Amino acid sequence: MSRVLLVSAGPGAPGLMTVRAAEAVRTAEALLYDALVCDEAVALAPERCIRIRTGKRSGKASMKQETINRLMLRLARRGLTVVRLKGGDASVFGRSGEERAFLEANGVAVEIVPGVTAASAAAAQFGFPLTHRGEARRLMLATARTRDGALADGGWREAADPETTVALYMAGASAAAVAERLMAEGRRPATPALAVENAGRPEARLVRTDLAGLPAAVAAAAFEGPVLLLVGEVAAQAKDQSPRTVPIPVGRLAGQGA
Incomplete structure (x- = not known):
């Protein structure tokens, strides 16, 4: 069965991406990603993965939701593992409900990977x-x-x-x-x-x-x-300054580079 993963990339810092999210991107054959997703997360996708930037940033030009839906469906019907990579948590103002309903109505299995909002x-x-x-x-x-x-x-x-x-x-x-x-x-x-x-x-x-x-x-x-x-x-x-943190590469979170 065709399958699409609606994956939460978190708020942007690579270290806040979950292990499951990183693993999902590493298995992607087609990646549709939002404008606020960090470059490090996109770079986890395999070299031969199809990458499509969808935009989706408030007040900025973005691909229409209907177009994104049709793209996911078309790619899934080609037998590809499709990852829809969203900033924050996909279930918090990420339109995961709309996308899931559309895909399931067209016979595509959907998995939602949660993240940090x-x-x-x-x-x-x-x-x-x-x-x-x-x-x-x-x-x-x-x-x-x-x-x-x-x-x-x-x-x-x-x-x-x-x-x-x-x-x-x-x-x-x-x-x-x-x-x-x-x-x-x-x-x-x-x-x-x-x-x-x-x-x-x-x-x-x-x-x-x-x-x-x-x-x-x-x-x-x-x-x-x-x-x-x-x-x-x-x-x-609230503190006026965020604490200094040591960045953790996404690859290490996903079990790489240990």
Whole structure:
């Protein structure tokens, strides 16, 4: 049976890619990869593997989802092992549900390989928890805007709960609207807030502020990479600098180069 693996590459640092993900890429005969996937992950694919860059970066030109679906199906029907390599975790705003439904409806077996999502990577990198006893007993992962670009209607009342940590993906351009809506729903203007660019990568940047100051802080930072917004009491624990780490080559994680 034809088979496609929907593989999570993690937030970008090679060492945050799982062993299973690295193994999947090493077996790929066709690799469709997103723009935010690191070069080291793509380089794991065999020399004769077909490599197709799909884009998939907020605000940038990308291959249409329907085109990606048809490509995966066509390659799988040729009997190739197809790996669809996605940034972060494929099941967190990675459209894995859409792709899986399309492929299975066309008789293709699908395996999903999980990975590290940006909120977890940011918390580990800058030293703060996403949940914390007495401060945050819920975590909300969300996007601020709908498919047509409008601010999402639902979920803001729950996000205003003071014991909820809110992680908003691909939200840099929505900082002003997000802050206004959360404060309108009752979240304190002084609630600690963070903006993280390129979470999990060596070049990640952190901006510490509060909810009221979030729009100005994001505007002043002039971010160019993907931005994650985090709002909640736990954000006050963030360190200004991520700790120095020793890079671990992906090949070694996959059992190579030991």
